[in-house]
Amino acid sequence: MRGEFELIARYFAPLAEAAPGAQGLLNDAAVFDPSRDDSLVLTIDTMVEGVHFLPDDPPGLIGRKLLRVNLSDLAAMGARAIGYLLAGAFPKDVDEAWIAAFAAGLAEDQEVFGVTLYGGDTVATPGPLTLSLTAFGEVPEGRALSRATAHAGDEVYVSGTIGDGVLGLDALRGGLRALDEDQRAALAARYRLPEPRLALGRKLVETGLATAALDVSDGLVADLGHIAAASAVAAEIEAGAVPLSAAARAALVSDAALLAALLTGGDDYELLFTVRPGRVGELAALAGRLDLPLTRIGRIGEGQGVRVLDAAGREMDLPGGGWSHF
Amino acid sequence: MRGEFELIARYFAPLAEAAPGAQGLLNDAAVFDPSRDDSLVLTIDTMVEGVHFLPDDPPGLIGRKLLRVNLSDLAAMGARAIGYLLAGAFPKDVDEAWIAAFAAGLAEDQEVFGVTLYGGDTVATPGPLTLSLTAFGEVPEGRALSRATAHAGDEVYVSGTIGDGVLGLDALRGGLRALDEDQRAALAARYRLPEPRLALGRKLVETGLATAALDVSDGLVADLGHIAAASAVAAEIEAGAVPLSAAARAALVSDAALLAALLTGGDDYELLFTVRPGRVGELAALAGRLDLPLTRIGRIGEGQGVRVLDAAGREMDLPGGGWSHF
Numbered sequence: 001m002r003g004e005f006e007l008i009a010r011y012f013a014p015l016a017e018a019a020p021g022a023q024g025l026l027n028d029a030a031v032f033d034p035s036r037d038d039s040l041v042l043t044i045d046t047m048v049e050g051v052h053f054l055p056d057d058p059p060g061l062i063g064r065k066l067l068r069v070n071l072s073d074l075a076a077m078g079a080r081a082i083g084y085l086l087a088g089a090f091p092k093d094v095d096e097a098w099i100a101a102f103a104a105g106l107a108e109d110q111e112v113f114g115v116t117l118y119g120g121d122t123v124a125t126p127g128p129l130t131l132s133l134t135a136f137g138e139v140p141e142g143r144a145l146s147r148a149t150a151h152a153g154d155e156v157y158v159s160g161t162i163g164d165g166v167l168g169l170d171a172l173r174g175g176l177r178a179l180d181e182d183q184r185a186a187l188a189a190r191y192r193l194p195e196p197r198l199a200l201g202r203k204l205v206e207t208g209l210a211t212a213a214l215d216v217s218d219g220l221v222a223d224l225g226h227i228a229a230a231s232a233v234a235a236e237i238e239a240g241a242v243p244l245s246a247a248a249r250a251a252l253v254s255d256a257a258l259l260a261a262l263l264t265g266g267d268d269y270e271l272l273f274t275v276r277p278g279r280v281g282e283l284a285a286l287a288g289r290l291d292l293p294l295t296r297i298g299r300i301g302e303g304q305g306v307r308v309l310d311a312a313g314r315e316m317d318l319p320g321g322g323w324s325h326f
Numbered sequence: 327m328r329g330e331f332e333l334i335a336r337y338f339a340p341l342a343e344a345a346p347g348a349q350g351l352l353n354d355a356a357v358f359d360p361s362r363d364d365s366l367v368l369t370i371d372t373m374v375e376g377v378h379f380l381p382d383d384p385p386g387l388i389g390r391k392l393l394r395v396n397l398s399d400l401a402a403m404g405a406r407a408i409g410y411l412l413a414g415a416f417p418k419d420v421d422e423a424w425i426a427a428f429a430a431g432l433a434e435d436q437e438v439f440g441v442t443l444y445g446g447d448t449v450a451t452p453g454p455l456t457l458s459l460t461a462f463g464e465v466p467e468g469r470a471l472s473r474a475t476a477h478a479g480d481e482v483y484v485s486g487t488i489g490d491g492v493l494g495l496d497a498l499r500g501g502l503r504a505l506d507e508d509q510r511a512a513l514a515a516r517y518r519l520p521e522p523r524l525a526l527g528r529k530l531v532e533t534g535l536a537t538a539a540l541d542v543s544d545g546l547v548a549d550l551g552h553i554a555a556a557s558a559v560a561a562e563i564e565a566g567a568v569p570l571s572a573a574a575r576a577a578l579v580s581d582a583a584l585l586a587a588l589l590t591g592g593d594d595y596e597l598l599f600t601v602r603p604g605r606v607g608e609l610a611a612l613a614g615r616l617d618l619p620l621t622r623i624g625r626i627g628e629g630q631g632v633r634v635l636d637a638a639g640r641e642m643d644l645p646g647g648g649w650s651h652f
Contacts, residue, residue: 040366085369136368
């Protein structure tokens with residue numbers, strides 16, 4: 001295989017072409033000129049082979065997922081995404097074809113999301129492939145969304161559909177045999193390639209609709225627990241109101257016990273946010289404009305913890321859910 | 327061991343107390359308000375157990391070295407250091423005492439360098455401990471130092487002393503038995519705890535003295551090669567002019583063949599920079615003000631590659647050195 005510098009020049013420098021401050025990845029660090037009146041938003045996430053992806057996953061998808069989970073963090077803050085730094089610890093058996101496909105995946109998503117590579121680091125590891133990505137973006141000063149600002153009386157909304165990520169992983173592992181091939185493929189695609197809700201995050205900032213927000217990565221119940229704990233409030237979810245995809249509904253028909261997995265599984269990367277009551281019309285209009293379902297699934301009250309209610313209004317006993325204190 | 331959220335709250339959230347935009351590490355991403363008229367400078371570096379540090383190295387030193395190698399990249403750009411994000415992939419056998427000592431080391435260096443933790447990510451790994459750190463800082467807009475801007479006729483300077491890092495690693499591995507205990511300890515300390523030259527970097531920007539700069543991490547000859555390649559010039563080093571510590575001089579007396587290792591070994595983290603001729607007085611004054619040797623070691627010319635000359639003016643044949651095209 002080519003040396004580190006040649007690999008960087010061949011596969012990664014082209015990803016940095018649109019970023020003048022990346023200077024072809026030649027310098028020790030990247031330079032970026034922030035916009036006046038904006039705050040910078042920064043996040044870092046790591047993915048490890050065998051933990052966050054499988055050794056034979058397509059390298060392009062691994063790169064795109066790594067980028068997307070970080071962009072989802074920017075979306076949760078209401079930020080516009082700008083660029084990223086990438087650090088890779090590569091085992092000896094990663095060959096040039098792997099790196100070429102990985103970089104091609106990143107290039108594809110740079111187009112989709114309008115972001116650019118600014119810098120990085122490549123090292124060798126005797127262990128599994130380990131990738132860290134730092135994404136950065138901008139949000140008007142003082143307007144970044146937070147998980148710590150929900151109020152009693154707020155309503156709880158979620159974008160898109162919940163549970164496809166955890167079902168997708170199940171399908172990839174050979175589960176959900178009751179579903180047809182198309183349904184399993186749809187779920188697997190959602191697991192492999194989450195959709196960061198950047199446009200929604202920015203609109204929530206522009207409209208001032210959200211009182212608090214985060215992205216659903218640990219699982220709907222746990223993540224609402226994070227909002228409740230950080231905001232010092234209680235939260236309640238109506239399980240029957242949680243939006244599900246057609247494939248997830250079919251899975252639930254075949255096995256009603258999957259409901260707990262849908263509500264507590266992670267990797268949804270939808271935005272979970274709170275809104276003052278009485279803004280239903282504005283939310284419906286925004287959902288229409290973004291072509292993205294925004295569904296009311298519960299409410300915020302005084303107290304602490306998260307409670308999930310079934311169709312009869314009874315509190316459900318969920319693993320890692322119910323009244324837990326995160 | 328405590329869960330991820332408890333560990334973050336206990337050991338890492340206190341490191342973020344001085345950063346309002348880190349919001350106690352609660353949110354998906356950190357918020358930072360950049361100074362007007364400054365550019366942001368961003369860098370990322372990864373360290374892997376067994377590659378960049380040894381499993382039984384003191385955890386506090388590992389944390390401090392990780393932070394310092396990143397700060398050295400900011401120094402190379404002439405930036406003021408502000409904060410950092412930290413991503414850790416931790417094996418199961420990392421216990422709470424390890425994390426406590428690691429965080430204590432970071433806290434110590436946060437004081438030394440005036441930087442603050444802004445955010446991070448912790449994941450599990452079946453492999454070796456792998457740590458990625460993204461540091462950021464600011465530099466007046468348009469004034470960041472670059473390795474691509476040296477000119478034929480410039481003189482080449484380096485800060486501090488060269489070769490202590492590679493000799494320190496040798497000493498830690500039981501080598502350099504001809505040296506006394508204090509000398510070996512001094513070299514080992516230089517390897518374990520590099521000194522990012524942040525004050526020098528900022529002064530080089532303020533005074534406009536440096537035409538190009540980087541930090542010596544790959545080795546003096548290779549790094550001067552990076553300047554030469556990026557600037558499309560040739561460079562020449564007088565080996566006899568390269569500044570050495572007392573311990574390194576003693577090592578060289580015991581084994582003259584070590585000279586090649588000193589000139590090509592890495593991990594010095596000194597600044598290597600080019601200066602227009604005739605600024606000797608200003609450089610001497612700056613060296614005095616910073617209490618840091620700044621030594622002229624060579625010159626830039628037309629052409630390409632790096633040439634190292636011995637005391638008799640003959641070109642030395644160095645492994646990875648000489649006329650190589652990096």
